[in-house]
Amino acid sequence: MVNYSYSRELRLLTPANFSSVFKNPLRAGSPQLTILACSNEFEHPRLGLAVPKKQVKLAVDRNKIKRVLRENFRLNQHDLLPLDYVIIAKGGIGKLDNNELNKLTNKLWKKIARRYKEQQQR
């Protein structure tokens, strides 16, 4: 049985965690989302979310977006490379429905995995 839980170990908890990702990231972007990634010292991936109030005005929508992204991460956690990820929401994100958002995120996961492998080979 594969464990799909989303425990505290899989999260970025402190500002220090976040800034280390922001310092030297791999990027994969789209008009609605940007994913930043950075290698960590664990054997599992970790996730942090940044949904600024400036981009998504209502608290209800911000929560919704975070939940969908977290759910996506939870279900994909075993297919992802063990890195620290930070997902940043951008302007047009409010217009996507859940299905579209999932598709877009999956695409970006792949993109960032490819970038990481290229970096390792160099």
Add this chain to the structure above:
RNA sequence: GGAGUUGGUCAGGCAAUCGCUGCGUUAACAUUAAGUUUAACGGGGAGGAAAGUCCGGGCUCCAACGAGCAGGGUGCCAGAUAACAUCUGGGGGGCGCAAGCCCACGACAAGUGCAGCAGAGAGAAGACCGCCGAUGGCGCUUUCUAUUUAUAGAAUGAGCACAGGUAAGGCUGAAAGGGUGCGGUAAGAGCGCACCGGACGACUGGUAACAGUUCGUUGCAGGGUAAACUCCACCCGGAGCAAGACCAAAUAGGGUUUCACUACUUUUCGAAGUUAAGGCGCGGCUCGCGUUGAAACCGGGUAGGUUGCUUGAGCCUGUGAGCAAUUGCAGGCCUAGACGAAUGAUUGUCCACGACAAAACCCGGCUUAUCGACCAACUCCCACU
């Protein structure tokens, strides 16, 4: 049946699977500065506005003898309340056929200020047109008297509109200093009178605001604006859960005590420098190399953690008081407590096809947003009996 008013309730439901969160129980692990971590099971898990952060309180810390000033707030009356700018009832004014709804609703007769255009005049006003011209003035007609025979005086009548009188009418304006009528007058005017209205005092009703087919006095208003300054009455200490309380590593530094402290130099007599011994680390031991006073305790306190953190002006039911807001009593219930921040996702299904929008210390309000559904009371219209 239609139109409407007021008050209240609800805020998609159900099932399966995978997750999140904190609570309880059990088990495992770990013994750390802190009952922390993991697993299983059980039963909880956003709102009527959680929102805006506009008021009011609780709570916490700081300050504090009291009073005053400054500053801010409130503003018909009474009650409710922990308190309020809220609510309830009442009064007054306005809107609506009505049920009902709306109103910062103290004082401009303490002082100061403000008011475009128009208009003659805008504040104890004003003669532009108009009206009058009684009185005074001017010249004229007629009569009388006097005499110096042409003047003077007196009376009389019509006239001029010169002085002046006049706020009834016109004009302007949002507003022109009570209204209508009669008398009065030269023409007019509260100038006088009647009625209506007002002001003041009394009386009556009402806790009061206030009201009155009441009585008396008074010819009677110097209008508006106080979310203009101001005056009057009453109220208000400041900052906020990032408040505050507790535990507390590592590293550096502080204090106290005990132990260790060779020799030389300097000295402000605290100590500092060089060196040796000793200690510590590497090592089985020696040599060697590196490093250096050691130990204990105390206090402050960073990272981090715990707490504050949900049992409360609580909710439900019954019942008593009150027109009501509200409140007394009895019984029952526990209903989110996160902290990079939990209520979700996917699928199926049903229907009325789901609005506005999510806690962050907690309550009471206000304001704003909102797809709809339902219930109760009431009003108006139509139809039927």
